[in-house]
Amino acid sequence: MKQAFEVKDKALLEAAELILAEVKAIGADEGETWVSRSALTEVYYELGKVSMVRTVFSDNVSLKLLKDKRKGSTTLNSFAPQDIRLAVQEAWQAAQSAAPDEAEGIAELQENLSFSTGEEQPDLDAMYGQLEQLLKDVRQDFPKISFDSIGIEHNFGEKLYANSNGVRLSERRGLYQLSNMFMAKEDGKTSSFNYFATVYENPADRVCEEKRVRRLLDETQRQIVTEQFVGSFEGDLVITPGCLENILYYVADTYLEDGALISGTSPWKDKIGEQVVSPLINFELVAEHPELPGTSVLSGDGYVAENMTLIEKGVLKNFSLSRYGAARTGLPRSKNSGGTYVLAKGDTPLEEVISGVERGILMGRFSGGNPGPAGDLSGVAKNSFLIENGRITKPLSEVMISGNLADMLRDTVAVSQERENSGYWLLPWIRVKGVTISGK
Amino acid sequence: MLQDFLQAYVKKYGFSGYTELRAQQNRNRSVVMLNGSLTANNSGTSRGLSARVVKGGAYGFASGTGYSDDIEAIAKVVQTASSHAAFLDSRVQRGKPDFPANAPFTRKDGLEHDVPVEQSYLLGIVDELDSYIAERFPRLLSRRIFARVLDMEKLLYTSDGVVSHSYVPRSNVYVFMTTQDKDGQPVELYDVMGGYGNFMNNFPNAGDFFGKLEKQYEQLILKAEGIYAKPGIQTVILDSDLAGILAHEAVGHTVEADFVETGSVGGPMFGKQVASEKVSLVDIAHTAFGQLAPVPVFVDDEGTLAQDQMLIENGILTGYMHNKESALKYGHTPNGNARAYDFSDEPLIRMRNTCILPGTDKLEDMIASVEDGYYFTDMNNGQADSTGEFMFGVPMGFEIKNGKLGRAVKDTTVSGVAFEVLKTADMVSDTVTWTNSGMCGKKQVIPVGMGGPAIKVQINVGGRS
Numbered sequence: 030m031k032q033a034f035e036v037k038d039k040a041l042l043e044a045a046e047l048i049l050a051e052v053k054a055i056g057a058d059e060g061e062t063w064v065s066r067s068a069l070t071e072v073y074y075e076l077g078k079v080s081m082v083r084t085v086f087s088d089n090v091s092l093k094l095l096k097d098k099r100k101g102s103t104t105l106n107s108f109a110p111q112d113i114r115l116a117v118q119e120a121w122q123a124a125q126s127a128a129p130d131e132a133e134g135i136a137e138l139q140e141n142l143s144f145s146t147g148e149e150q151p152d153l154d155a156m157y158g159q160l161e162q163l164l165k166d167v168r169q170d171f172p173k174i175s176f177d178s179i180g181i182e183h184n185f186g187e188k189l190y191a192n193s194n195g196v197r198l199s200e201r202r203g204l205y206q207l208s209n210m211f212m213a214k215e216d217g218k219t220s221s222f223n224y225f226a227t228v229y230e231n232p233a234d235r236v237c238e239e240k241r242v243r244r245l246l247d248e249t250q251r252q253i254v255t256e257q258f259v260g261s262f263e264g265d266l267v268i269t270p271g272c273l274e275n276i277l278y279y280v281a282d283t284y285l286e287d288g289a290l291i292s293g294t295s296p297w298k299d300k301i302g303e304q305v306v307s308p309l310i311n312f313e314l315v316a317e318h319p320e321l322p323g324t325s326v327l328s329g330d331g332y333v334a335e336n337m338t339l340i341e342k343g344v345l346k347n348f349s350l351s352r353y354g355a356a357r358t359g360l361p362r363s364k365n366s367g368g369t370y371v372l373a374k375g376d377t378p379l380e381e382v383i384s385g386v387e388r389g390i391l392m393g394r395f396s397g398g399n400p401g402p403a404g405d406l407s408g409v410a411k412n413s414f415l416i417e418n419g420r421i422t423k424p425l426s427e428v429m430i431s432g433n434l435a436d437m438l439r440d441t442v443a444v445s446q447e448r449e450n451s452g453y454w455l456l457p458w459i460r461v462k463g464v465t466i467s468g469k
Numbered sequence: 470m471l472q473d474f475l476q477a478y479v480k481k482y483g484f485s486g487y488t489e490l491r492a493q494q495n496r497n498r499s500v501v502m503l504n505g506s507l508t509a510n511n512s513g514t515s516r517g518l519s520a521r522v523v524k525g526g527a528y529g530f531a532s533g534t535g536y537s538d539d540i541e542a543i544a545k546v547v548q549t550a551s552s553h554a555a556f557l558d559s560r561v562q563r564g565k566p567d568f569p570a571n572a573p574f575t576r577k578d579g580l581e582h583d584v585p586v587e588q589s590y591l592l593g594i595v596d597e598l599d600s601y602i603a604e605r606f607p608r609l610l611s612r613r614i615f616a617r618v619l620d621m622e623k624l625l626y627t628s629d630g631v632v633s634h635s636y637v638p639r640s641n642v643y644v645f646m647t648t649q650d651k652d653g654q655p656v657e658l659y660d661v662m663g664g665y666g667n668f669m670n671n672f673p674n675a676g677d678f679f680g681k682l683e684k685q686y687e688q689l690i691l692k693a694e695g696i697y698a699k700p701g702i703q704t705v706i707l708d709s710d711l712a713g714i715l716a717h718e719a720v721g722h723t724v725e726a727d728f729v730e731t732g733s734v735g736g737p738m739f740g741k742q743v744a745s746e747k748v749s750l751v752d753i754a755h756t757a758f759g760q761l762a763p764v765p766v767f768v769d770d771e772g773t774l775a776q777d778q779m780l781i782e783n784g785i786l787t788g789y790m791h792n793k794e795s796a797l798k799y800g801h802t803p804n805g806n807a808r809a810y811d812f813s814d815e816p817l818i819r820m821r822n823t824c825i826l827p828g829t830d831k832l833e834d835m836i837a838s839v840e841d842g843y844y845f846t847d848m849n850n851g852q853a854d855s856t857g858e859f860m861f862g863v864p865m866g867f868e869i870k871n872g873k874l875g876r877a878v879k880d881t882t883v884s885g886v887a888f889e890v891l892k893t894a895d896m897v898s899d900t901v902t903w904t905n906s907g908m909c910g911k912k913q914v915i916p917v918g919m920g921g922p923a924i925k926v927q928i929n930v931g932g933r934s
Binding site for chain 2: 075076080083086088091100101105125128130132153157175177180211217220261288291293294357396398401405407408411426430468
């Protein structure tokens with residue numbers, strides 16, 4: 030919820046105002062700070078049992094100051110005035126030794142706003158009940174599944190951005206998150222591990238009723254006995270939504286974000302307005318979305334983020350550049366430089382995404398090295414299944430894929446109508462043609 | 470240096486039931502220079518207090534950021550942990566007895582390394598390295614230098630009378646160079662320097678590292694003119710860096726007792742042949758080959774005195790890594806593998822310094838023995854699976870033809886099933902090299918050391934046909 034600027038925890042305001050006063054007093058030209066206070070409560074399962082209840086109370090401060098475009102920054106986890114004064118001095122000393130950088134700066138004056146979402150207090154009974162229910166449901170419906178760990182946490186925090194231009198932005202968020210790692214086992218044999226994470230607002234939700242969760246548990250159960258893939262061929266690759274999130278992260282890092290554009294290594298650096306990938310690809314960064322409670326509306330550099338299209342019908346529309354990245358490259362600052370991905374649904378039913386494959390694989394998880402600056406990618410297609418003549422035929426192990434990120438999006442020939450939602454991404458299945466698939 | 474405010478708390482309140490009380494301070498510094506511009510210039514401190522209480526086998530944990538002489542604030546953290554343990558105990562009613570008590574002891578380790586380093590010192594070194602690269606290497610498309618310091622200090626009191634105060638410093642400089650190949654495609658290579666120790670000791674002069682930069686640039690140019698590896702099973706010599714990550718990712722994770730309990734391949738293979746008899750693997754606590762290991766652990770975060778943990782001995786799987794609870798369950802001895810990253814983290818079963826022990830072969834003889842294969846020299850990251858299936862990235866290597874090194878190889882990956890690959894190890898070099906720059910991820914990150922000799926194996930290479 031968006032509202033006029035208001036910080037409930039006055040300790041945050043006092044710390045931020047002290048930091049900006051100290052920054053000014055020490056002689057800096059500009060300064061900015063993030064101040065936050067949070068409480069995380071977790072119910073944790075490991076070694077075959079609910080093992081721990083944990084609470085983490087945190088105060089965190091980060092600050093940056095500039096003198097003649099020379100930057101110094103520091104972090105601490107205390108609001109005590111003496112600690113803050115020391116931290117400002119430390120940042121000041123760092124700035125003295127730094128070379129000037131004309132691209133440095135802080136967010137310009139804008140409307141001061143506050144945002145809030147979710148509950149402040151954790152419902153520990155409901156969290157415990159949710160974990161017990163998940164274990165019961167999985168034992169009953171997916172008896173071969175063995176969890177290495179499950180964490181259900183509630184994290185509430187209030188954070189404040191303030192800078193010497195007068196910008197004041199704050200956000201209060203209370204969200205539940207479930208994360209885990211699991212595998213399937215039977216008769217001394219084990220599947221590859223798998224995991225999912227989900228962000229939500231209601232701890233009474235029955236996790237195992239979610240289609241995505243059931244699919245992942247079911248696929249993992251079918252991975253206990255796999256066939257080693259032998260040979261090498263060029264075939265179709267069907268990427269599941271969770272795996273696609275990983276691939277899109279690489280795409281953003283390699284082609285669209287600060288690092289690749291400042292260093293000049295992005296192969297798309299001069300391609301705004303050009304067709305860079307398949308017209309089936311519509312890729313958006315979102316700051317607010319009715320189906321995604323995990324979004325965050327404040328950017329790290331002190332702006333209110335907006336939803337922004339990166340790629341529309343295959344045409345590159347925007348980069349994902351911070352204020353600094355924009356100043357360094359001479360390109361406009363992006364309305365969103367975050368990492369919450371939405372890919373528009375396509376017009377192919379999932380069944381047809383699969384049935385259209387003559388020979389290829391379904392990839393549930395990618396385990397590989399970070400792509401090189403040109404986007405070359407190779408690694409193991411984990412939790413994968415062979416697809417032959419339009420049908421999923423058998424689970425595979427030791428199967429590798431090699432290709433190039435841009436080529437993979439260019440060669441995308443189908444996007445599913447169905448999408449999955451983790452609470453912080455909303456993505457379909459895609460089918461890519463002509464990927465090198467190899468085994469022993 | 471962390472002041473000891475815990476002693477006063479313990480003196481006043483003592484402990485009620487099994488408790489670990491830990492104050493911790495992690496100090497970070499980072500400097501990043503991209504094409505001569507400073508893009509990060511940060512320092513930071515994370516300091517706080519945590520308590521873990523066990524009641525009837527149920528754990529309660531709490532932490533807070535305000536570590537000071539306020540004994541009542543310490544008491545509040547312990548009380549919160551106790552009430553969490555009581556809540557969970559009332560639900561699960563496991564009825565387990567407390568862990569067997571350790572003999573009380575007091576230790577201080579590494580505290581002499583707490584020497585302050587100014588941010589300007591990091592900036593000076595990075596600036597000199599950057600200037601050298603800019604002047605000397607004309608074919609670079611971009612360059613990035615990243616200096617990082619992480620000093621971890623812990624003060625631990627346990628209810629069975631263990632007091633441990635430790636300081637583990639680490640400082641590294643990463644250098645990334647990018648050029649273009651003949652098609653105009655960017656090609657990157659990175660190198661990392663430093664390891665255990667404070668920044669000034671590890672980097673007394675930038676000039677000491679110019680030779681390494683020259684070698685890195687030379688290799689990058691070779692790589693830019695290099696070839697793609699052939700996909701499929703190949704004869705490969707994995708140099709020390711890769712053997713180290715193989716030991717960590719491919720074997721180490723599958724023999725962490727919590728992972729074994731879940732169903733990793735390490736469970737059914739205990740006591741069986743999992744590697745060639747030339748392979749022995751150990752997780753070193755603090756001292757190896759007469760020297761301090763990269764990440765020395767003398768006392769873990771449960772208060773266990775750390776010892777080396779043998780994992781594979783002459784090819785036989787002989788041990789797991791444990792915390793107190795899993796050791797009790799398996800009837801093994803805990804050897805100090807329970808480690809936490811930050812003050813707000815609970816101890817998990819973690820590796821320390823995994824190392825394949827050296828063999829007797831000479832690297833040059835190993836290369837000469839390969840008719841058609843590869844010599845891979847660097848790694849960039851890796852992942853392992855419960856099945857022992859693993860993958861890691863290979864940013865630098867060479868083909869071997871008729872026993873001689875040939876053209877450089879562009880980025881590729883290697884993968885396989887750990888125990889199958891290790892069974893093919895028929896040559897192991899006589900020299901161990903350590904890396905101390907990696908962070909292992911498992912709920913929390915944590916610094917780890919990895920070491921090994923070069924090993925010759927049959928392994929799947931993810932090249933291009």
